Amino acid sequence: MxxxxxxxxxxxxxxxxxxxxxxxxFPPPEPTPEQIAETAPNSQTATGDTASVPTAATGTDAPTAATAQPTVNAPRINVESSVVEGTISLLGGRIDELKLKNYRQDLKEGSDIVQLLKPTSEDGAYYALYGWAPGAGLSTELVPGPNTIWEIESGETLTPDSPITLKWQNGAGLVFRREVGLDENFMFSVKQSVQNNGTGTVSLAPYGTIARHGEPADLKNFFILHEGAIRHVGGELTETDYDDFESARNHEEYPVGEKGWAGFTDHYWMTTLIVDQPDAEISAFKDTSRNIFQTTAKHKTETLAPGQSAEVSSRLFAGAKEWETIRNYQDDSGVPKFLDSIDWGWFFFITxxxxxxxxxxxxxxxxxxxxxxxxxxxxxxxxxxxxxxxxxxxxxxxxxxxxxxxxxxxxxxxxxxxxxxxxxxxxxxxxxxxxxxxxxxxxxxxxxxxxxxxxxxxxxxxxxxxxxxxxxxxxxxxxxxxxxxxxxxxxxxxxxxxxxxxxxxxxxxxxxxxxxxxxxxxxxxxxxxxxxxxxxxxxxxxxxxxxxxxxxxxxxxxxxxxxxxxxxxxxxxxxxxxxxxxxxxxxxxxxxxxx
Known part of the structure; x- marks a missing residue:
């Protein structure tokens, strides 16, 4: 040669x-105590506040409730399956406590189960919540939001065999319901409905939100791995690092197309909103004043005359990025390109x-x-x-x-x-x-x-x-x-x-x-x-x-x-x-x- x-x-x-x-x-830098302190929720967010939700009807931000009740004092519903355990808070109907039963933090004997979602009473709060943004004829107090206290209409424990239904009445003729189901793996189904029993016409828009208080404490920051927001809308996959989030007052909304999904991905875990309605819009932004990252799926505005009702269904994936599980959701449950949530890299055609x-x-x-x-x-x-x-x-x-x-x-x-x-x-x-x-x-x-x-x-x-x-x-x-x-x-x-x-x-x-x-x-x-x-x-x-x-x-x-x-x-x-x-x-x- x-x-x-x-x-x-x-x-x-x-x-x-x-x-x-x-x-x-030059390995990924370990977080400093100052960085860890920055990612912890401050006193305001620890009492139950959350990032504001864009309102479909007005294009403005819905205000955050001024007098939020502590999450720890709200009643809770148990969540139980063969792979997950946790609770749903009746404060906002938040899915805010979820552990993955088949995975532990490390190989040491007695190691804790991996906890994916956390309520605002804990450091690194991470949760999903749903609500309705007010439009014409309504104010923020007349629609369910992050701090609404729901009541249980049916069900005691959320399992794959027993969904639960939550109910809230605004005292002005609107009756809201939320039915939550769970499959054998990591997929929640959420059906939001509203019945107008009042005397006037109202406009309002349903939404779903995933909120994360600060960057995750175990963020790898490694160049071959994406951690942060991820979305698949309009047939295109987009990844956003935590450093690149747009501000809450200056962000874009992306049409879902026929189907789409968006949320947060970690090294091995993921939480995503899955939307099947083509008229929905997805956005990701950061509330810089409180260091809260947020992904929101906003559905079209519903205008209801007296006696009319509306409902919208969506799904929430919250769990481990198991290849076979995600592939089954993609192939059998119609979640487009869901396997791309795993970071296959530039050589994806080989990996x-x-x-x-x-x-x-x-x-x-x-x-x-x-x-x-x-x-x-x-x-x-x-x-x-x-x-x-x-x-x-x-x-x-x-x-x-x-x-x-x-x-x-x-x-x-x-x-x-x-x-x-x-x-x-x-x-x-x-x-x-x-x-x-x-x-x-x-x-x-x-x-x-x-x-x-x-x-x-x-x-x-x-x-x-x-x-x-x-x-x-x-x-x-x-x-x-x-x-x-x-x-x-x-x-x-x-x-x-x-x-x-x-x-x-x-x-x-x-x-x-x-x-x-x-x-x-x-x-x-x-x-x-x-x-x-x-x-x-x-x-x-x-x-x-x-x-x-x-x-x-x-x-x-x-x-x-x-x-x-x-x-x-x-x-x-x-x-x-x-x-x-x-x-x-x-x-x-x-x-x-x-x-």
Whole structure:
């Protein structure tokens, strides 16, 4: 392989090294105490106030109730299913307490269940509420809003088999009802209705809102992951970071189109309003005075004469971003492009089918670690035709190594003559020195796509493999520091300098497999390049020690399969690599030097 092609591979490898180094040395910043304090609700919001809701009828903001009752004093209705538990407050009919029963904060024994929604009495309040914005003939006090105290008309506990109905009368002839249902997973159904029993015509508009008091305390702020507002309206997906929210007084409203959805997405969890009415509008904005982020779905204004009624139905997804669950909502429940709520990244055309295959391998093998290894086998099988040509070319290059060295000796410092005679040799022997570059280049998007899949998908979170590997989305917890668990002291915390130095078993295996694979490739003619390539396996070994175990397992499997393929193919073309003989020779030289 000539210097030009060696430089190409070197540039690609160094680019990957720069990206890995950046991820390690410049991780997402931890929130400071000041930032955490900013995200906590202030005394005003803790008493039950919420961000104001745009009014469809007037185009102005509905005022916030001045004398809100504390959320903790309002009656509550229990919510219970096989996957969630929580309560609904009769203050505003808020869905404001929801826990995900199948997920825990960490792997420690007795760890708390993940809590998604929180009432305003807690830090980081996060909830969904519904109401009606007043139009002609009505004032704010005559429509149900964030602080209306509802009464229970039917139902005691909200379960998949028993919906509940709330009722409120405004004392001026309007009777409001809200029926809330829940399926077996994370989808709430909300039907809002109003009956005009008064003597005058009124106008009013139903809305649904998701409000979040401050940024989440566990915000990752990592460049490959979107956290913040997300919406799919008019056939287009839009993501908005918390830093980019428009103000409450200066924001746009987007027509839903035929169907749409909008809300907030975290790393693994999501809360979204799902609207099926084409005349609805969706907006996202921030109340900067109280640091409240809000997503609102506003339905068309209803004008009701005496005796008339109106109703509108919508849905609320509040739960885990499980691929299969979200796919079923998309395919079976008509939520358009709902799988795009998972951040698949720029290489979505690779990450989506890659996770689809990984998901089904997991279903077949019963373990995500073995599924990653199975995925590696399939990827290598698909790339085998290219790999075969590449390794056959490398075998030929290895055979031509003596002739190439002879050309360099004869030409001396005349680089032009070296290049000319090298090209003549390649042409004569029908060797393509660039044949080995394509498989390497194809591995780059595959590697980053798998990195994306492992980082963003919930299915890898807390997924065990074997022995000490309890979480494939986290770094290897073993360490040379305690001789991989033989000594009684604990291993360094992942992400620390100590953890970088005292690597675990998986990074060590990665370095060894990279080094073995490198021994089969033609050595660069340039001494400096030889040194860089020689150090590269060990540099990558330390750099990848802080990466997710699932990614390291993929790379180890990929290196092992590549080494085996390359070794067998090169032997079948007449070249017999003596990798292990070189290792023995190296040990003998070391022993001789010591003597």
């Amino acid at each position: 000539d210097n030009q092609n060696k430089n190409l591979i070197l540039a690609v490898a160094l680019s990957m090294l720069v990206i890995l180094a950046w991820s390690f040395f 989506k089918p890659m996770f689809w295959l990984l998901h089904h391998l997991h279903a077949f093998l019963g373990n995500m670690g073995w599924a990653i290894i199975g995925l590696t086998f399939i990827i290598k099988l698909l790339l085998f035709p290219l790999a075969y040509k590449s390794y056959a070319s490398m075998a030929k290059m290895k055979e031509l190594q003596p002739q190439m060295e002879k050309i360099k000796e004869q030409a001396g410092d005349d680089r032009q003559k070296v290049q000319q005679e090298m090209m003549a040799l390649y042409k004569k022997e029908k060797v393509n020195p660039a044949a080995g570059c394509l498989p390497i280049l194809l591995q780059i998007p595959i590697f980053f796509s798998l990195y994306k899949v492992i980082f963003v998908t919930l299915e890898l979170r807390h997924a065990p493999w074997i022995g000490w590997i309890k979480d494939l989305s986290a770094p290897d917890t073993s360490s040379i520091f305690n001789l991989f668990g033989i000594f009684p002291w604990a291993a360094p915390e992942p992400g620390t300098i100590m953890a970088l130095v005292f690597i675990g078993i998986l990074p060590l295996l990665l370095g060894i497999t990279m080094w073995l694979q490198q021994k089969l490739n033609p050595a660069p003619s340039d001494p400096i390049q030889q040194q860089i390539f020689g150090w590269m396996p060990w540099v990558f070994m330390f750099m990848l020690g802080s990466f997710a175990s699932g990614l390291v397992i993929y790379w180890i499997a990929n290196n092992t399969i590549t080494f085996t393929q390359q070794y067998l193919i090169m032997r079948s073309h007449g070249y017999k690599p003596d990798v292990f003989g070189n290792i023995r020779s190296g040990f003998k030289r070391v022993s001789k030097d010591k003597e």
